[in-house]
Amino acid sequence: MGVSVNNSQDGRLSASSRYAPTAEPIAPTVAEFAHGLAFADLPVDVVENLRTRLLDTLGVSIAALDLDTSRAALTYVCGSGPAQAHAIGLSDPVPAAGAAFANGVLAHSLDYDDTHLPSVLHPSATLVPTVLAAAERFGADDAKAMAALAAGIEICIRLGMAGYDPDSGDSVFFRHGQHATSICGTVGGAVAAAVLAGLDPPGIASAVGLAASMASGVIEANRSGGTVKRIHCGWAAQSAIRAAELSRAGFTGPPTVIEGRFGLLQAFLRDDSRPQTVVDGLGRDWLTRDLFVKPYPANHFLHAVIDAADALRRAGLCPTDVAEIVVLAPGPVIRTIGEPLAVKRAPQTGYQAQFSGPYAVTVGLLGGGGLGAARVDFSDTRVQDPVRRDIMAKVTVVEDPECTRVYPHQFPAAVRARTVDGRELVERVMYTRGGPERPLSPDELHRKFRDNVDGRLDPEARDRIIAVVARMGQDDPTIPGLMDDVGRASVMPR
Incomplete structure (x- = not known):
């Protein structure tokens, strides 16, 4: 054909x-x-x-x-x-x-x-x-x-x-x-x-x-x-x-x-x-x-940035130790996550932060709600936090030839930090989580779903949806019932 x-x-x-x-x-x-x-x-x-x-x-x-x-x-x-x-x-x-x-x-x-x-x-x-x-x-x-x-x-x-x-x-x-x-x-x-x-x-x-x-x-x-x-x-x-x-x-x-x-x-x-x-x-x-599958609620170009910054945090880097940070990324993505730099360093809303390289570094360095990055990290309130603003002001975004070579088969990134006492720390993430090379486990996928619907669906409806989707294609029509369940999602208080 x-x-x-x-x-x-x-x-x-x-x-x-x-x-x-x-x-x-x-x-x-x-x-x-x-x-x-x-x-x-x-x-x-x-x-x-x-x-x-x-x-x-x-x-x-x-x-x-x-x-x-x-x-x-x-x-x-x-x-x-x-x-x-x-x-x-x-x-x-x-x-x-x-x-x-x-x-x-x-x-x-x-x-x-x-x-x-x-x-x-x-x-x-x-x-x-x-x-x-x-x-x-x-x-x-x-x-x-x-x-x-x-x-x-x-x-x-x-x-x-x-x-x-x-x-x-x-x-x-x-x-x-x-x-x-x-x-x-x-x-x-x-x-x-x-x-x-x-x-x-x-x-x-x-x-x-x-x-x-x-x-x-x-x-x-x-x-x-x-x-x-x-x-x-x-x-x-x-x-x-x-x-x-x-x-x-x-x-x-x-x-x-x-x-x-x-x-x-x-x-x-x-x-x-x-x-x-x-x-x-x-x-x-x-x-x-x-x-x-995305593990984090942000533009996919940012995921490796979050993981790299999180790895530096787990290795002992504290935000107060940072003098300067450089995000090293594929050339083609810089216009999305790094330009205009003044805007990316000071997003006004959580939505703008979903496309900000400097903010992704901030999320990783601060622990991302313990998950790498969570939905709450991209709320309008957190974006305005002075601590986060201070970190973002120290971040620049530049092209890295090694990342450009791998892109777009992966969305790699590296984070290079210079500390106030003169040390230089670098963390590279060349394979993005959620893809064929680093797939999310079934437990992680279900955890993401449960986190997303928590407070919006009662547990019975949540588990029923998981069970219906798991056999989709093998049963009599279940889509009307499935959609009736998700149609009621808004009735649960959050």
Whole structure:
């Protein structure tokens, strides 16, 4: 299926594969793949991976109910039309597109959702809300929902990889200031929603064609603030549902919408795209296996910074001993975690702190609530703490060639501290926790879920959700009951 590409030893696609034409239009190829995919076709490890995505996304979404933006999203969709699907935190169903929007906003708001490397995507924050809403809307069973989730996540990742530049080791989407997560998630979500809507391959292909005109996302908020990024995955999930519904109603899209002269990849990436990566090995080589679960509620570029600073703390470094700290990071991430430095040294909100290298050092040095980093560390109150402000003022962020070489297959970092008595201490973290090289254990995954829903769900509902997700795809339809449980999450006082 598609055209073969040259793979180098480290897993990167070689530059020689770039610009190669696809053997056939991509959208119909993707549609045939998704339409023919059954739960029984999925490798066992991919099924377990998907169940992890589902439980993790539900947990981080419930945890986000505290946010003003979450309340705004739920208010926006509440009472907006026919009762079709559940939004987390609302006991009464809302239109499917509204449920997908609200749940997508919740899933991405804490920056606690999963990441694919090296595409630097957060696929589940769009795909899980899309699939849950579409499954309720169209009455799909769990097995079909799991197959649709597998297809949607895989296509989302492959579109992101079409924008990965192996020469620079960077995402062309991000280089252009575009949010690859929401752009690729809209299309991958449309694939999943169209499958659950019962569309045939031409209908799925048209949903892809429609979704491409809805895909969007600008990431300036990562640099200078604003909460708009929180709506990106919600907007993508909503658009995915709409694309499936519009295709079902009879609207059509171009078969060459992905790779064509005026298609999605040319429009966003120009000639810096590799369209053949979308279909090469599709159904055989599951890129979904490369997803990372985040142990900390912050931008993924910061995780190794937190771990390195925490290691220095455990080795005996006290904040009062510090004269100067340098964060050594991959070149491409500095614009997100280190620029403008004055802003990164003085974030005004917990949300801004989620993208601050200096603040990540502070969290690590102060122990992160005993967990490395906890949600409370990224509260508006803690960000304003004078002790934390004093530490951040001593931190700079610079490029490290060794980290740049490894990026973006990992998000490494090092922290170098100079003490007031002249000592220099360095700690490097080259492999990020939560990925294939350093996976979180089942106990850690369940602990993260329990921490996220504590005070929002009663223990019986919490344990019921864990049990349902653990067998998702093997039972009679359980998604309506699952969503009824998470829909009631807001009734518990925190």
